[in-house]
Amino acid sequence: MSQELLATFTEVLTEEFGVPADDISPEATFEALGLDSLDVVELTLVLEEKTGVKLEDEELEDVRTVQNAIDKVAEKQA
Amino acid sequence: MTEVVVTGLGILSPSGRGVEEAWAGVLSGRSAAAQDAQLQEKGTPVTISCRVPDFDADAELGRGAKRRLDRFTHLALIAAKEAIAQAGLSEDGDERITEVDADRTGVLLGSGIGGAETWEEEYPRYLDKGPGRVSPMFVPKMLSNTAAGTIAIRSGARGPNMTVNTACAAGASALHLGRDLLRAGAADVVLAGGVEAGVTGLSVSAFAQMGALTKNPDAAAASRPFDVGRDGFVIGEAAGVLVLETAEHAAARGVTPLAVLAGAGASADAHHATAPPEDGGGAILAMRRAVEDAGLPLTAIGHHNAHGTSTPLNDAAEARALRAVFGDHTDRIVVSSTKGVTGHTLGAAGAIEAIFAIQSLREGLVPPTANLVEQDPEIDLDVVAGAPREVALEAVLSASMGFGGQNAALVFTPA
Structure with a gap:
């Protein structure tokens, strides 16, 4: 599940946000990947289309890394 | 009265990129108007436009420029960088202002529409996918003051920063008001000019419906000011930025002005x-x-x-x-x-x-x-x-x- 989500995140971050694939890891913070808070909201919109899960603003408050976001999506998918 | 001089020019025009090329283009007398594939695809009533030479926004302005900034901001940034470099406000042609007091450097741009393309891309998404899918980037991309704001973000200019809209006079109004900021002593240097990237399906359709655009099928001959056969304008996109500063300020830093905005x-x-x-x-x-x-x-x-x-x-x-x-x-x-x-x-x-x-x-x-x-x-x-x-x-x-x-x-x- 987590591997699949990581693949989805990687695809979205590289294709929609132009982040180099090599930079993407579960530990990478969105800030380090060059995404600001508006980008992260935009990311959740794209992810909703891919996963059917929408992360709300309040759920994003403690999301810093790719893994944080994967965990939130996995939790809601369960 | 404080004399205000022009010390730098930057331009991205259908006639060319950069002052030299854009000026040579207008001296040639050859119209830049051409059939526009994007407009043809949309089926607009008129499909002729004057586009600036192609550029890759992400390659020139950094990764994410395409996604985060409207085309009108791209044009303004390219013109501003050239003007900053020509006026010697930065080192080695950089966009970052280091050679004058950036806190006393203002920006005054004119734009008639602002982020036209962004409006047109986002509204169908709102209708088709719903309010919950509207991009959080929409407002900062579309606002007509974004080009001026982004010039400040990139250059570090922290003087007065404003956008004026007088439609097709906006570029000239911005120069007027930029000059007045200098006369008022509110800044030492002002990047002033105008920008528009309004060659979009909706705006071209609307101008065509007004009867403002030429119906001439021959693109190269369609824009013909003062000619007896003229029948409307050809829509174009461009950005022009001029570095204005007080004559005293230019002299103090040993810069030879290009002209006086008299x-x-x-x-x-x-x-x-x-x-x-x-x-x-x-x-x-x-x-x-x-x-x-x-x-x-x-x-x-x-x-x-x-x-x-x-x-x-x-x-x-x-x-x-x-x-x-x-x-x-x-x-x-x-x-x-x-x-x-x-x-x-x-x-x-x-x-x-x-x-x-x-x-x-x-x-x-x-x-x-x-x-x-x-x-x-x-x-x-x-x-x-x-x-x-x-x-x-x-x-x-x-x-x-x-x-x-x-x-x-x-x-x-x-x-």
Whole structure:
């Protein structure tokens, strides 16, 4: 599940946000990947289309890394 | 009165990128108008436009520029960087201002529409996918002040930063107000100009529905200011940025000015939303005020870079306005409309035409009006056609008239 989500995140971050694939890891913070808070909201919109899960603003408050976001999506998918 | 000089120019125009190329383009007299594949795909009533030379926004402006910034901001950033470099405000042509006090450097841009493309891309998403899918980037991308704001973010300029909208006069109005910020002592340097990227399906359709655009099927011949066969304008996109600073500030840092922004005038027609009054109306006041503001006799003006949009109404009204202001001296003013080459770049027009007027002043060369084959007998002006004309110039005028009846005029003299 987590591997699949990581693949989805990687695809979205590289294709929609132009982040180099090599930079993407579960530990990478969105800030380090060059995404600001508006980008992260935009990311959740794209992810909703891919996963059917929408992360709300309040759920994003403690999301810093790719893994944080994967965990939130996995939790809601369960 | 504080003298304000021009120390740098930056331009991205359908006639070329960079001052040298854009100026050579208008001197060539070859129209930049062409069939526009994007408009053809959308099936707009008119499919001719004047686009700037292709560029890759992400490659030039950094990763994410395409996604995060509207096209009008891309154009403005490219023009601003060139102007900053030419004026020596940065080191090694960089966009970051380091050589003058960035806290005393302002930005004043004009734009008629702002992020037109962003509106058009986002609204269908809102309708099709729902309010919950609207991009959080929409507002910062679309706002018409974003170009000026982004220039500040990139350059570090922390002086007064504003955007003015007088539609198709916006570029000239921005130069006027930028000059006034310097006169008021609110800044030492102001990046002033105009930008527009309004060649989109919706805006082209709307201008076409108004009857403002040419129906000429021959793109290269479609923009023909002052010609008897003119039937509307060709829409264009562009950005022009001028570095204005007080003469004292330029002298103190040892910079040789390119020209003096000697006079500026503004007015309203108080007449109609889109049509100029037949007698030239408010344009007369704006031009007269600009010459008076420069403290020059009317006879000093040797060249007029016309608004000259190639619409039947504008060009005739502008000719009458010039005659009303200058009387018999009108015959000795060498007139040109560079829109024959560039098309009508709306909110950018006043700025790029200011740049062309400055080039004319510096080189003593007035560009031809593209496609002027048979001058309209109602246009009682000496309009240059065919090839550039050599003229020694003491002062040049450039005027812009916007929808809403908003007019702006600028006078430049040699440095």
